[in-house]
Structure formats: C-alpha cells, structure tokens
Amino acid sequence: MSLTFIFFTVLAILAIASAIVTITARNPVISALSLVFHFFMLAGLYLTLNAQFIAAIQILVYAGAIMVLVIFVIMLLNLGDEEKLKEKFNLRKVIAVLLASVLIIQFFLIYLLTRSGKIEIAENTAKLSTVQSIGQVLFSEYLLPFEAIGLLLLAAIIGAIVLAKRKLT
Amino acid sequence: MLIEYVPLILMVIVGFVLAVVFLFAAEWLGARRTTREKQTTYESGMIPVGNARQRFSVKFYMVAVSFIVFDIEVVFLYPWATQLTTLGLTAFIAVIIFIVILFAGYFYELVKGGFNWD
Amino acid sequence: MFSELQLGSSLILISFFAITIVIVDALFQKNKTVGFSYALFGFILTAVASAINLYQAPSLIIPLNSENLITKGMIVFGGYSSFFDILFCMGAILTMFASREYLKREYHEYTEFYSLLIFSVSGMMFIGHANNMLMIFVGIELMSIPFYILAGFIRTNFKSIEASLKYFLLGSFATGFLLYGIAMIYGATGSLGFTEISKSIASGINSTTILVIGIGLIIVGLSFKVAAFPFHQWAPDVYHGSPTIVTGFMSTAGKAAAILAFMIIARNLMPEKIVSGKFNFDTHTLQNIIAWISAGTMLVGNITALVQKNVKRMLAYSSVAHAGYLLMGIVANSQLGWQGITFYATAYLFMQIGAFVIVGLIERGEENNLNIEDYAGLSKSHPMLAAMMAMFMLSLAGIPPMAGFFGKYYLFAAAIKSGFTWLTIVAVIATIISMYFYISLIIQMYFKDRTEKELEIKTGLGLISLIICTIGVLLFGVFPSLLLDLTRQCFQLLG
Numbered sequence: 001m002s003l004t005f006i007f008f009t010v011l012a013i014l015a016i017a018s019a020i021v022t023i024t025a026r027n028p029v030i031s032a033l034s035l036v037f038h039f040f041m042l043a044g045l046y047l048t049l050n051a052q053f054i055a056a057i058q059i060l061v062y063a064g065a066i067m068v069l070v071i072f073v074i075m076l077l078n079l080g081d082e083e084k085l086k087e088k089f090n091l092r093k094v095i096a097v098l099l100a101s102v103l104i105i106q107f108f109l110i111y112l113l114t115r116s117g118k119i120e121i122a123e124n125t126a127k128l129s130t131v132q133s134i135g136q137v138l139f140s141e142y143l144l145p146f147e148a149i150g151l152l153l154l155a156a157i158i159g160a161i162v163l164a165k166r167k168l169t
Numbered sequence: 170m171l172i173e174y175v176p177l178i179l180m181v182i183v184g185f186v187l188a189v190v191f192l193f194a195a196e197w198l199g200a201r202r203t204t205r206e207k208q209t210t211y212e213s214g215m216i217p218v219g220n221a222r223q224r225f226s227v228k229f230y231m232v233a234v235s236f237i238v239f240d241i242e243v244v245f246l247y248p249w250a251t252q253l254t255t256l257g258l259t260a261f262i263a264v265i266i267f268i269v270i271l272f273a274g275y276f277y278e279l280v281k282g283g284f285n286w287d
Numbered sequence: 288m289f290s291e292l293q294l295g296s297s298l299i300l301i302s303f304f305a306i307t308i309v310i311v312d313a314l315f316q317k318n319k320t321v322g323f324s325y326a327l328f329g330f331i332l333t334a335v336a337s338a339i340n341l342y343q344a345p346s347l348i349i350p351l352n353s354e355n356l357i358t359k360g361m362i363v364f365g366g367y368s369s370f371f372d373i374l375f376c377m378g379a380i381l382t383m384f385a386s387r388e389y390l391k392r393e394y395h396e397y398t399e400f401y402s403l404l405i406f407s408v409s410g411m412m413f414i415g416h417a418n419n420m421l422m423i424f425v426g427i428e429l430m431s432i433p434f435y436i437l438a439g440f441i442r443t444n445f446k447s448i449e450a451s452l453k454y455f456l457l458g459s460f461a462t463g464f465l466l467y468g469i470a471m472i473y474g475a476t477g478s479l480g481f482t483e484i485s486k487s488i489a490s491g492i493n494s495t496t497i498l499v500i501g502i503g504l505i506i507v508g509l510s511f512k513v514a515a516f517p518f519h520q521w522a523p524d525v526y527h528g529s530p531t532i533v534t535g536f537m538s539t540a541g542k543a544a545a546i547l548a549f550m551i552i553a554r555n556l557m558p559e560k561i562v563s564g565k566f567n568f569d570t571h572t573l574q575n576i577i578a579w580i581s582a583g584t585m586l587v588g589n590i591t592a593l594v595q596k597n598v599k600r601m602l603a604y605s606s607v608a609h610a611g612y613l614l615m616g617i618v619a620n621s622q623l624g625w626q627g628i629t630f631y632a633t634a635y636l637f638m639q640i641g642a643f644v645i646v647g648l649i650e651r652g653e654e655n656n657l658n659i660e661d662y663a664g665l666s667k668s669h670p671m672l673a674a675m676m677a678m679f680m681l682s683l684a685g686i687p688p689m690a691g692f693f694g695k696y697y698l699f700a701a702a703i704k705s706g707f708t709w710l711t712i713v714a715v716i717a718t719i720i721s722m723y724f725y726i727s728l729i730i731q732m733y734f735k736d737r738t739e740k741e742l743e744i745k746t747g748l749g750l751i752s753l754i755i756c757t758i759g760v761l762l763f764g765v766f767p768s769l770l771l772d773l774t775r776q777c778f779q780l781l782g
Contacts (some may be wrong), residue, residue, distance in 0.1 A: 003172070047174055050770040057244055065237045072233050075225040110503075113498050131278040137246030139260035144361045146265060147243065148413055148425045149271035151305055152432060153238050157274035158309065159436040161281055162399045163451075164227055245377045259357065280313035 002007045008048050015041035032067065039063040051129040175262050231283060290355050294344060294364035297337040297372045298416060301409045301675075304329030312398040313401075326405055330376045333408075336370035340365055345776040349418060349482065360480060363415040367777040370629060371415040371547055378540030378636050379408045381752040385631075385644040386532045386676055387749035393530065393652075394439050404536070407433035409545035420469045420479040423548055427465070427512065430544055431458050435538055438529040446654070449526025457511070457521045457647055463509030465729045471501025472672035481555040489558040502556060502573065509552065512545040515614060516583030519607045523591075524604035531650055534599065535643030538606040543632040546613045550628055553577065554616045570620075578618045578710050584611030590726050597644055597657050601724055602639070605683060608721060609635055615698045615710060622778050624701035629774040632696030634763055638682040638691055641756030645676045648744050656742070660729060664737030666674030669744060675757055682760045684717055684725040690763035697771070 018041060021034040039062045067117035127133060138146055210217040249256065249264050276285060292299070315321040337719055344365025350356055362368075382404065388398040410429030417423040435458060439451025446518070459466050466560055475498035476487040488498075507518065514522035528536045557570040566780075588608025595601035613635075616628035649656050649665075666673035682689035695718065699711045 065240045069233045131248050131251050135252035139256050141359045143263050144358050145421050145425045150267040152429050154274045164231050273306050275315045277309045
C-alpha cells in the first residue's frame with residue numbers, strides 16, 4: 001500500500017460522501033457547502049494524478065468563483081421553506097435508478113468483454129502537467145481553440161447582460 | 170512524487186484542525202447565560218419586524234458573472250506568463266488579441282451599465 | 288497553394304465582426320439600424336469571402352506539414368468547410384431580415400440579438416473547419432451558448448425563459464457526455480487530431496475498451512445536439528418556447544452545424560480500411576447503431592408531429608424527423624451520403640426558415656394565432672404568403688419539383704448503396720406519414736374559410752428572406768445538378 005493509494009482512498013470516500021450529502025441535504029446552503037467540500041476533494045484527487053495546475057484551478061475557479069454564483073442563486077431564489085424541497089417517491093425515480101444501474105452494468109460489461117491489452121500510462125505525466133508545459137502547449141499547438149475561447153467568454157458577457165440586466169436600452 | 174505535497178497536505182490539515190478547535194473551544198469555554206432578550210435578533214433596540222431572509226437582488230448576480238468571466242481570463246494568462254520568454258512573439262500577439270477580445274466585452278459592459286448599481 | 292491567411296479569411300472575418308459588433312452596439316445604443324446594418328454587412332462579407340475560398344479551393348485542404356502553420360493543423364480549409372460557411376451565413380442573413388419586424392412587434396429589439404447571431408455563426412464555422420476534437424468541442428460550445436441566450440431572448444415571455452433554462456440545463460449535460468467521450472478517445476488513441484485518430488483506428492490500437500466507451504459517450508452527446516431519437520425530448524419544448532425567429536435559425540443552421548459535427552467525427556471514427564490486428568472494433572456496429580438512431584428519429588418525429596394542433600410545435604417535431612433523414616447520410620458513410628447531407632441541409636435551411644418566417648408573421652404576442660385553424664383562409668386574404676407556405680410545406684414533405692425531394696432522394700440513394708435498404712424503407716414510410724400533417728396545413732389555407740377577423744400582416748424586411756427562401760427551394764428543386772456538382776468536389780481531399 002503506497003502513500004498514493006491511501007491518499008486516493010481517503011479522498012475518494014470523502015468525495016463520494018460529500019456528493020451524496022449535496023444531493024440529499026434538505027437545506028440548499030448545506031448542499032452548496034458540501035459541494036465546496038467535494039470540489040476540494042476533487043482537487044486532491046487531481047493531485048494524485050500529478051495535475052497540479054488543474055488542482056489549483058479547481059480550487060480557484062470552482063470552489064471559489066463558481067460556488068459564489070451557486071450561493072448567490074440560492075439567495076436569489078430565497079428558498080426559505082426547505083420542506084418544499086422534499087421530494088416524493090415516484091415511478092420516474094425508480095426508472096431513473098434502474099436505467100442508471102443498467103448503464104453502469106453496461107460499462108462494466110464493455111470493460112470485461114473488450115479488455116484487450118494494457119492501458120499505458122505515460123511516464124512523464126508529472127512533467128506534462130506543470131503550469132509551464134501547459135503554457136507551452138496551449139500557446140503553440142492549441143492557439144486557435146484558445147482564441148475561440150476568448151470569443152466564447154465574450155458571448156458569455158453579452159448573455160449575462162441580456163438575461164440579467166434590469167433595463168436594456 | 171506525492172511526497173512533494175506532504176507539506177501542503179499538512180498545512181491544509183493543520184488549518185482545518187485549528188479552525189475546528191477554535192470554534193469548539195469558544196463553544197465549550199464561553200459562559201452561557203441565555204435570556205429571552207439575548208435570543209432575539211439585534212435591531213438597535215427595536216423589536217424585530219418581519220423575516221430576516223430577503224430575496225437577493227439580481228444585481229449581485231451580474232457582479233458574480235462578470236467576476237467569473239474575467240477570473241477565467243486570468244486563469245488562461247497564468248500559464249502564458251510562466252513561459253513568456255520561451256513562447257515568443259506569436260504567443261504574445263495571440264494573448265494580446267485575447268485580451269483585446271475581452272476588453273471589448275469590458276467596454277461593452279461598462280457602457281451598457283453592467284457595473285452600475287442602478 | 289494558397290496561404291493560410293487567405294483560406295482562413297472567412298473565420299478571421301466572422302471573428303472580427305463578432306468582436307467589433309459588441310463595440311458598435313455599445314457606441315450606438317439608441318440607433319438600432321446601425322447594429323443591424325453592421326451585422327448584415329458582416330454576414331454578407333463573410334459569405335463572399337467563403338465563396339471566394341470555395342472557388343479557390345473547391346476540394347478540401349487538410350494541412351499536412353502543420354508545424355509551420357499558426358493554426359497547427361487545427362482546422363481544414365476549402366471544400367465542405369467553405370460550403371457550410373456560406374450556408375450558415377445564409378441562414379443568419381435570412382433570419383436577420385425577418386427578425387427586424389418580429390423583434391419590434393415583441394418590444395425586444397436589441398442589438399444584442401444580432402451580436403449573438405454572429406457569435407453562434409462563428410461557432411458553427413469553427414465546427415465546419417475543425418480538424419481536431421478540441422476545436423470541434425469549442426465550436427459546439429460557441430454555437431450553443433448564444434443559442435441558450437437567444438432562446439430566452441423575449442425576457443417577458445415565460446415560455447421563452449422556460450425554453451432557455453431547459454435548453455441550457457440539458458445542453459450542458461449533453462456537453463458533459465461529449466467531453467467525457469473526447470477524453471476517452473484521447474486516452475485510447477493518444478491524440479485529439481482527427482487525422483491521427485483515424486490513422487490509429489485504421490492501424491489498430493492496444494485497448495478497445497476506452498475507445499468503445501468513448502465512442503458511445505460521444506454518440507450520446509452528439510445525438511442530443513442534433514435532437515436524435517432517444518435524446519430528442521428537449522427539442523419540441525425549446526423550439527416551441529423560443530422566439531419563432533430564433534427557432535427558425537436554431538432548427539436549421541444550428542441543426543446543420545450539429546449534423547456537420549456528427550458527420551466529421553463519425554467520418555473519422557469509421558476509416559475505410561481497417562488493418563485487422565489486435566484491434567477488433569467493428570465499424571459496422573457503429574453504422575448500425577447510428578442507423579437505429581436515425582430510424583427511430585424519423586418515426587418518432589413524424590408520428591408525434593401528426594397529433595400536434597400547434598403549427599410551431601408541429602414544425603418542431605418535424606424538425607426532429609428531419610434530423611433523422613440527415614443522419615442517413617452519416618450511416619451511409621460514403622461520399623454520396625455526405626453529399627446528400629450537404630444538399631439536404633441546404634434545401635432544409637431554405638424551406639424551414641421560410642416556414643418559420645411565415646409562422647412568425649402570423650403569430651401574435653404570446654401564444655396567439657399559432658394553431659392550425661388560424662391558417663384557414665390564408666389563401667384568400669394573403670395569397671402570396673399562402674402560396675409560399677404551401678411550397679415550403681410541399682418541399683418539407685418531399686414532393687418532386689421542390690428542393691426537399693432531391694435532398695431526400697440523394698440521402699435514400701446513398702443509404703441503399705451502402706446496404707441499408709431497411710433504413711430507406713423506414714424513411715419512406717416516415718415520409719408518407721409526414722405528408723399528412725404538411726398537406727393538412729395546405730388544406731387549411733386553401734379549402735377552409737376563416738371565421739374570425741382578417742389578419743393584418745406587415746412583412747417588412749421579412750419579405751426579402753421569404754423571396755430568397757422561395758428562390759432557393761425552387762432553384763435547387765428544378766436544377767439540382769447546380770448544387771450537386773458543387774457538393775461532389777467538396778468532399779474530395781487535396782493534400
């Protein structure tokens with residue numbers, strides 16, 4: 001048992017636990033906070049994969065910025081009456097669970113049936129995922145998608161104004 | 170390789186434990202003599218009226234969205250900054266274009282009153 | 288050879304106009320005409336640039352020694368990519384002409400509408416030019432995000448907001464699937480570039496597990512984007528709730544772009560020659576899966592359209608069915624099939640936008656005059672509009688002299704040639720079913736009398752787009768070879 005394995009197991013269990021709390025909590029604020037916790041655990045999992053930059057971004061953008069948005073929306077909606085969130089047992093949910101389990105079994109079967117060789121893991125992953133090497137690839141090979149993302153962000157700004165601004169002139 | 174992160178993990182754990190300890194220490198050590206008056210909401214001596222929970226204005230949401238967009242812009246610039254010297258002129262021009270694109274967005278939002286608190 | 292800058296001029300132009308219209312919008316807030324003309328000018332200029340590109344490079348150019356290029360082999364030039372550039376700009380121009388009057392009537396005439404149109408068109412053009420999974424993904428997102436906003440553009444209408452939210456939630460869920468799939472394929476083949484992916488699939492790879500799961504996830508994501516059978520449920524609600532003009536644009540140019548993305552990906556996942564080795568992934572399985580999706584889409588779309596009383600909803604369901612026809616070209620996985628898709632997408636753009644423009648003209652406010660009965664007696668009060676609508680309906684149904692017929696014909700022929708006769712039989716049955724609701728609208732217009740007050744219809748600039756649509760439907764219906772010759776070259780490769 002290596003250190004990585006212990007680290008991974010602890011993080012994975014905590015991540016799943018906090019994800020379950022997120023979807024089962026009655027109080028939306030508790031839900032949101034456990035989602036923050038979940039994001040932190042995911043960041044830790046990225047570290048086990050040697051993706052330092054992604055881990056840092058996960059905390060900066062997701063646990064920081066995106067969660068602010070989520071909390072804002074909760075406050076905008078002002079869900080005071082948590083009891084309203086209580087869901088009832090219905091047929092649709094049963095079918096959803098059944099279909100989800102079918103999907104998992106299917107994935108597992110595909111895995112078993114087509115297990116035809118080893119998946120190779122590149123040896124230099126630690127080197128590949130540093131900020132420096134991401135910068136190197138992003139600004140040479142993936143320059144065009146990067147610029148397209150600039151357009152995407154601009155579209156998002158317009159979208160925010162169109163949908164949320166009180167008075168449009 | 171994971172051994173490099175041990176100080177980081179230790180710091181996170183220590184930070185977390187400290188916060189928990191302080192929180193519970195205050196709870197355990199502090200004196201507790203509750204009265205009816207102490208339990209009510211503090212409203213400068215007035216008797217509280219209505220629900221404390223009020224609907225947030227959508228204006229806050231605008232601020233948050235603008236923040237995220239420009240936050241992501243900075244995230245993209247960070248890897249470039251670390252490799253500024255090796256990447257050369259092409260990448261520099263590309264980043265300038267990227268910043269110009271988002272500056273157009275900034276200008277738009279400024280003129281349209283996205284930053285105004287009207 | 289032409290330079291990269293020259294061949295990429297359409298992409299550069301649309302991106303330039305996307306950035307600058309935002310500034311134009313900010314500077315000329317009061318005068319809506321400035322933004323409108325600027326956007327229109329942008330689309331026309333881009334279309335002209337793409338036409339020049341198509342003329343210079345009628346066959347597809349995939350940059351080989353991509354190391355020296357700025358784009359690093361991320362995009363292809365000429366051929367079908369230029370053709371679809373023109374098509375997307377055409378769709379946007381038609382939408383723009385019709386939108387002026389519509390937005391004014393709904394009190395939502397903001398320049399943002401035109402800027403969002405430019406953004407989504409730029410996304411579509413990135414899809415068309417993509418030669419890399421990442422590029423196609425960014426393109427799909429750049430197209431979809433303006434769509435989410437456009438769907439909720441009429442902010443005072445609850446239906447519109449609901450459509451926007453539904454579209455956004457389900458769309459981002461599908462995007463997740465797509466992204467997972469792309470990651471899996473990257474894991475299996477070790478590359479994001481289509482050239483490398485198809486090469487490594489053709490020569491056999493070590494692990495099929497990841498590849499199969501990846502392809503499955505990608506098909507789920509793309510099926511959602513094109514609104515194909517098991518994932519089509521969002522389409523009627525979104526198309527019904529969105530502003531009619533936006534629906535016209537989303538269900539034509541947006542659908543064409545999604546189908547194009549599907550086509551490019553499927554084409555590279557199913558290389559012609561597979562060296563049998565360790566690799567045991569059968570492309571026929573993939574073809575069969577898409578064939579089933581296609582058959583289901585056609586049948587479900589047309590059968591549910593039968594019972595609709597609301598014309599907008601009926602057209603929404605029929606647009607689901609048309610995605611099924613378009614998928615047949617992907618199933619065929621041959622030059623003929625891709626040509627069929629290109630032809631049909633072009634024909635479909637004209638007929639569907641035309642139909643939605645007329646629906647938008649007759650519609651009043653929130654949910655008024657949308658039922659099939661409201662079209663009664665249209666031939667007497669507005670003979671021009673009724674004649675055009677009848678023509679679009681006939682074309683959608685696939686009646687011979689119209690463009691829709693030849694589109695269907697080429698797709699059916701391609702499917703038969705690739706050995707999917709059963710799919711063609713299903714498609715013919717679905718087409719026959721679809722006749723009923725298209726014809727019933729024509730019957731309403733020509734053989735029923737209007738009981739209520741006559742409608743006052745102000746076409747405005749919308750007339751221009753209606754005339755262009757009519758010309759398109761007739762021209763490509765009477766002279767299909769014009770378009771077919773063009774599309775034949777589009778799919779030939781040039782080194």
